[in-house]
Amino acid sequence: xxxxxxxxxxxxxxxxxxxxxxxxxxxxxxxxxxxxxxxxxxxxxxxxxxxxxxxxxxxxxxxxxxxxxxxxxxxxxxxxxxxxxxxxxxxxxxxxxxxxxxxxxxxxxxxxxxxxxxxxxxxxxxxxxxxxxxxxxxxxxxxxxxxxxxxxxxxxxxxxxxxxxxxxxxxxxxxxxxxxxxxxxxxxxxxxxxxxxxxxxxxxxxxxxxxxxxxxxxxxxxxxxxxxxxxxxxxxxxxxxxxxxxxxxxxxxxxxxxxxxxxxxxxxxxxxxxxxxxxxxxxxxxxxxxxxxx
Amino acid sequence: xxxxxxxxxxxxxxxxxxxxxxxxxxxxxxxxxxxxxxxxxxxxxxxxxxxxxxxxxxxxxxxxxxxxxxxxxxxxxxxxxxxxxxxxxxxxxxxxxxxxxxxxxxxxxxxxxxxxxxxxxxxxxxxxxxxxxxxxxxxxxxxxxxxxxxxxxxxxxxxxxxxxxxxxxxxxxxxxxxxxxxxxxxxxxxxxxxxxxxxxxxxxxxxxxxxxxxxxxxxxxxxxxxxxxxxxxxxxxxxxxxxxxxxxxxxxxxxxxxxxxxxxxxxxxxxxxxxxxxxxxxxxxxxxxxxxxxxxxxxxxxxxxxxxxxxxxxxxxxxxxxxxxxxxxxxxxxxxxxxxxxxxxxxxxxxxxxxxxxxxxxxxxxxxxxxxxxxxxxxxxxxxxxxxxxxxxxxxxxxxxxxxxxxxxxxxxxxxxxxxxx
Numbered sequence: 001x002x003x004x005x006x007x008x009x010x011x012x013x014x015x016x017x018x019x020x021x022x023x024x025x026x027x028x029x030x031x032x033x034x035x036x037x038x039x040x041x042x043x044x045x046x047x048x049x050x051x052x053x054x055x056x057x058x059x060x061x062x063x064x065x066x067x068x069x070x071x072x073x074x075x076x077x078x079x080x081x082x083x084x085x086x087x088x089x090x091x092x093x094x095x096x097x098x099x100x101x102x103x104x105x106x107x108x109x110x111x112x113x114x115x116x117x118x119x120x121x122x123x124x125x126x127x128x129x130x131x132x133x134x135x136x137x138x139x140x141x142x143x144x145x146x147x148x149x150x151x152x153x154x155x156x157x158x159x160x161x162x163x164x165x166x167x168x169x170x171x172x173x174x175x176x177x178x179x180x181x182x183x184x185x186x187x188x189x190x191x192x193x194x195x196x197x198x199x200x201x202x203x204x205x206x207x208x209x210x211x212x213x214x215x216x217x218x219x220x221x222x223x224x225x226x227x228x229x230x231x232x233x234x235x236x237x238x239x240x241x242x243x244x245x246x247x248x249x250x251x252x253x254x255x256x257x258x259x260x261x262x263x264x265x266x267x268x269x270x271x272x273x274x275x276x277x278x279x280x281x282x283x284x285x286x287x288x289x290x291x292x293x294x
Numbered sequence: 295x296x297x298x299x300x301x302x303x304x305x306x307x308x309x310x311x312x313x314x315x316x317x318x319x320x321x322x323x324x325x326x327x328x329x330x331x332x333x334x335x336x337x338x339x340x341x342x343x344x345x346x347x348x349x350x351x352x353x354x355x356x357x358x359x360x361x362x363x364x365x366x367x368x369x370x371x372x373x374x375x376x377x378x379x380x381x382x383x384x385x386x387x388x389x390x391x392x393x394x395x396x397x398x399x400x401x402x403x404x405x406x407x408x409x410x411x412x413x414x415x416x417x418x419x420x421x422x423x424x425x426x427x428x429x430x431x432x433x434x435x436x437x438x439x440x441x442x443x444x445x446x447x448x449x450x451x452x453x454x455x456x457x458x459x460x461x462x463x464x465x466x467x468x469x470x471x472x473x474x475x476x477x478x479x480x481x482x483x484x485x486x487x488x489x490x491x492x493x494x495x496x497x498x499x500x501x502x503x504x505x506x507x508x509x510x511x512x513x514x515x516x517x518x519x520x521x522x523x524x525x526x527x528x529x530x531x532x533x534x535x536x537x538x539x540x541x542x543x544x545x546x547x548x549x550x551x552x553x554x555x556x557x558x559x560x561x562x563x564x565x566x567x568x569x570x571x572x573x574x575x576x577x578x579x580x581x582x583x584x585x586x587x588x589x590x591x592x593x594x595x596x597x598x599x600x601x602x603x604x605x606x607x608x609x610x611x612x613x614x615x616x617x618x619x620x621x622x623x624x625x626x627x628x629x630x631x632x633x634x635x636x637x638x639x640x641x642x643x644x645x646x647x648x649x650x651x652x653x654x655x656x657x658x659x660x661x662x663x664x665x666x667x668x669x670x671x672x673x674x675x676x677x678x679x680x681x682x683x684x685x686x687x688x689x690x691x692x693x694x695x696x697x698x699x700x701x702x703x704x705x706x707x708x709x710x711x712x713x714x715x716x
Contacts, residue, residue, distance in 0.1 A: 011715075047529040049716045073531035083522025087306070099295045100530035144526065 001025055002046070002152060002182055007055035009041055016041045018206045020055070024152075028178040030193025031186040032275075033203040034283050039186040040080055042203070043156050046184065047077045059152075073102055076150030080157045080186075082141035086130035090121055090140045093129065094147060101148045108147070115143040118173070134161030142170065152182045159192050171196050190276040200275065204282060218273045224261060225277050226268040230254045243284055245277050296532060300543040303517060304510045313509070314551065317502040321559040324495060329566050331485050337414040342478055342571040349422050349476040361419050364412050375400050383413040417481055418581070425580030429475045432589065434459050434466055434678065441681035449654030455681045462678055462686075465593060472595055474576035479598070482584040489584055491563065493673040496605065499559055500669045503552045503613050508620045511544045512633035515624035524716055534712045541621055541704060548617045552610050560602075569598070577601040578677070591678040593686050605675055611693045615665045618700035625707040641666050648682070658682075663692045 004022040008015070017038045033039050044050040045057060048064060048071065057064045064071040085093055091112055098108035116122045119139040129137065138161045145153060153174075159167050174183055175196050185193055193200060200217055202210040210217050225245065230238045235254050238244070242258040249255075257271065259281055264270065304310060345356040369379040372386075376395070380386055386395075386409050395401065401409070438459035442452045469475060480487040515537070518524040528534050574597045582590050596604065619640070623633045644666030651658040662682045668689065671679055678684050685691065 044525075044716070047525075048533070049525060049529055051713065051715060069531045069533060069535075072529060072533050075529065077526065077529045079525035079529075081522055082526065083518075083524075085521055085523070096299050097526065097530065099299055100527055100532045100536065102531040105295060141526075148531070 001060060003058045004042075004046075005056050005058065007042075007045065007052045007057060009038075009045060009050065010053045015206055017203075020208055022201065022208065022211060024182045024184065026178065026181055027198035028174055028183045028185060028193070028196050030197035030200045031184060031203070032188070032190065032193060032200050032279060034188050037203045038206055039188075039203065040156060043077075043154055043184070043186050046152075046154055047075060048072060069102075073148060074151040076145035076148060076153045078141045078145040078155045078158050080160075082137065084129050084137055084140060087128055089124075089126045089128055090116060090143070091125045093140065094144055097144045098147050103148060111147060112143075115146055118146075119143045120169075135163060135166060138162055139166070142173075146177075150181065152184070153177060154184045154186075156186045157188070158185065159187065159189060167192070190274075190279050194275045202279075202282060209282065214275055217278050218275060221259060221273045221278055221281055223270065224259050224281075225257065225271050225273040226260070226264065227255060227257045227271050228265075228268045230256050243281065245280050296536065296539045297543050297546075300514060300539055301547060304514055304543070304547050307510065307513065310506060310510050310513075313502075313506055314555070317498075317506070317555065318558055321495065321498060321502075321555075322562055324498065325559075325563050325566055328490055332567055334410070334414060335480050335485055335487070336568050337411045338418070338478065338480060339568055339571055340411075341415055341418065345478075347477045347479075347572065347575050348473060349478060350473055353476075354422055357415075357419055357422075361412075361415050364408075364415065368409055368412055371405065383409060383416045387413065414481075414484075417484065418478060421481065421581060422476065425475055425583070428583075428587075428589065429466075429470050429580060432466060432470075434462050434591070437678075438681060438684075445681060446653050447658075447681065450656045451654055451658050454656050454659055455684070458684050458686075462591065462593075462684060466591055469576075469578050469591060469595070472576070474578040474595055475580035475589070477575045477579045477581070479572055479575045479579040479581040482582045486584050487567070488582045488590065489673060492605065492675075495559060495563065496609065496672040497669075499552075499555055500609055500612065500672065503548070503555055503609070504616050504669075506551050507544075507548045507613050507616050508634055508637045509630075510547060511617050511620040512624050512630035512637075514540050514544060515621055516628050516630050516633070519628045520630065528716055534708075537625070537708045537711055541617075541708070544617045544621060545614055548613045549610055552613045553606075556606050556609065560606075573597065573599040590674075592676050593678075594676070596676065601676065605672065608675060608689055608693065609672075611697070612665050612669055615693065615696050615700060618697070618704055619665075622700065622703050622707055625704075625711060645670065659685075663688070663695065665692065665696055668692050 002024040004020050004024075007017065007020040009017045020042065031039050031042065041050060045052055046064075048068075051065065059067060059071055059074070062071075085096075088096070094112040094115070095105075095108055098112065099105070103111065113122070113125070116125050119142055121136060121139055121143070124132070124136070129140065132140070138158070142155075142158060145155060155174075159170060162170060171192070174185065177183060178196075178198070185197065187193055194214060197214065199211060200214055201208060202217070210220075230253065232252075232254060235247075235256075238256060238258075242256075242260045242262075244256050244258045246257040247254055248257075257277075259273075259277060341357065341360070344360055345353050347353075349357065365380070365383060368383065372378050372380065378391075386392065396406075435456070438455050441447075442455055447455060482488060518527045518536075527536060532539070576592075577596050577598055577600075578590055578592045580589060592601065616637075620633060620637055623636055623640075624630070627633050627636065644664045647664075648658055648661040648667070651661055659682055667683070668675075671683065674680070674683070675689055679688070
């Protein structure tokens with residue numbers, strides 16, 4: 001079990017995160033927040049790349065900083081900006097990282113081969129990475145994160161650059177992996193986590209706003225989301241009155257999905273809120289106070 | 295395994311490899327340029343085989359006899375060809391006679407080589423007395439006073455210099471008693487081998503190795519940061535201890551690069567210039583004295599080969615100091631180009647610092663205990679080297695002190711890095 005207890009992180013005068021309390025068990029956790037909200041700061045603290053200004057992070061009761069390499073050998077990490085060596089092949093790069101992860105050369109060779117098959121890069125295993133597409137590089141990144149069969153898998157924006165087919169494959173892979181490990185997936189793309197996360201963590205104003213299941217989080221705005229048809233010349237006025245969540249053109253009219261606390265009108269059709277609705281709602285400044293949403 | 299992979303990063307850098315080959319070719323070119331002297335230098339070998347290297351009474355007598363025999367043989371030949379005889383071989387080269395003799399092709403190529411060899415032998419014969427006189431009259435305290443006056447040293451600094459030269463004095467007496475100065479070696483005024491080997495070649499090799507070492511140390515320490523792989527690398531089990539691997543690999547590679555550079559260059563040098571019978575000649579031989587007439591007074595009685603090995607060892611240690619300086623800079627600055635530039639600035643500052651210290655302060659002398667000044671004077675390592683650096687253990691103190699200070703700094707910086715936010 002991984003516990004984040006009263007963690008605050010300041011960079012000089014700037015407060016990036018304050019009093020974060022979280023608990024992770026085996027399963028997928030979606031860390032959902034817009035860019036700049038502090039996701040990467042939290043993730044870097046979970047990977048010991050940053051140190052909390054106050055508070056502690058403990059694994060099975062032991063401080064991860066004190067655990068040092070005993071902790072790091074259990075984690076797999078894909079950073080948001082995954083760097084690579086252009087003149088290395090995926091095999092040589094993964095073997096290098098395997099050495100850093102303390103994996104014996106013989107074991108590493110077999111593991112690299114297996115992982116490159118898993119991420120469908122076995123056909124370019126010995127090609128230099130300088131000619132790889134963004135999606136291929138990202139798959140190398142996913143493979144390296146899994147090299148040491150980690151107990152804690154931390155992925156920061158892992159689906160960036162992946163095509164829809166690869167995303168589906170990746171989500172399935174994570175679901176399988178999460179059976180016996182903690183998977184923390186940071187993203188600002190709601191669809192990446194909506195279907196697979198056991199719990200969603202949302203950060204706002206440097207603090208944890210939600211840590212709950214998708215349905216419970218969506219329940220917070222139950223009865224506030226509607227769809228309706230709006231004439232073209234009315235769309236501007238409609239947008240300024242209500243928080244529009246999505247818009248669609250059809251048969252010369254605009255179909256608006258929106259959120260409001262006003263009493264429902266007859267032409268409004270109530271719909272079930274999804275995670276994206278919550279995301280847009282939460283991160284629209286001034287729509288509702290934090291107290292009302294919590 | 296990690297160290298092997300870090301080493302691979304260095305050796306697969308085309309800039310490092312390219313420069314290394316370029317430097318080797320340059321050194322070969324330098325040797326090639328000097329190679330015109332090799333035949334004249336080789337003339338010493340038969341002399342040494344005939345007389346030995348020590349020019350004591352017996353050796354001197356043998357050399358004199360041999361010289362006279364050769365001169366007689368030459369005079370017989372010249373008398374038969376031109377009717378001339380010579381008191382000395384050098385007379386043959388008087389411009390008014392020499393050019394007409396050459397133009398008239400009276401002497402064959404081999405005969406001209408013989409007179410050339412004889413002239414060289416004559417130079418050695420004539421030098422012995424000159425060297426003996428010079429050393430008998432040698433007063434190192436006068437040299438010290440001359441240096442003090444020349445550089446305007448006063449007070450405590452001047453006193454310290456006198457103190458050091460007083461320590462040197464018994465060594466000069468010992469050197470004379472051992473007859474170290476009377477051992478035959480390539481004539482310094484004719485060939486300047488000591489300057490070419492230890493100033494030119496060693497000087498270039500020191501700077502070449504330094505350039506390579508600063509480049510690859512800065513390159514390897516910041517490799518992850520410059521390739522944006524630091525987040526992945528430092529979150530692994532090895533984590534920030536990777537810096538220890540990088541430091542050890544840099545030290546190992548610097549030693550390897552320096553040794554290979556020295557080995558290949560010196561191999562070529564000694565293939566071109568035949569030192570075969572001179573390896574065990576004391577480095578304080580008076581024959582080494584060059585045109586500036588300053589004798590080489592080593593602190594210990596060491597042979598040429600010992601001196602060469604000691605100098606090679608010191609070059610390797612100096613390069614380790616440069617690795618450590620670059621490593622420390624790279625731990626503070628995450629850009630290898632800035633580190634390289636800053637190293638150059640520090641190097642120049644290290645040379646400049648003594649010039650701003652008051653001339654009466656002993657600090658002026660201690661400011662010379664730096665690797666930057668040390669590498670500028672390879673030719674005078676392990677010996678009397680002027681008022682600023684004539685300390686018996688100058689080289690040892692300099693490298694030991696800096697090694698300890700830099701290792702400590704590197705250790706502290708690695709500790710600091712372990713708690714740094716990445």
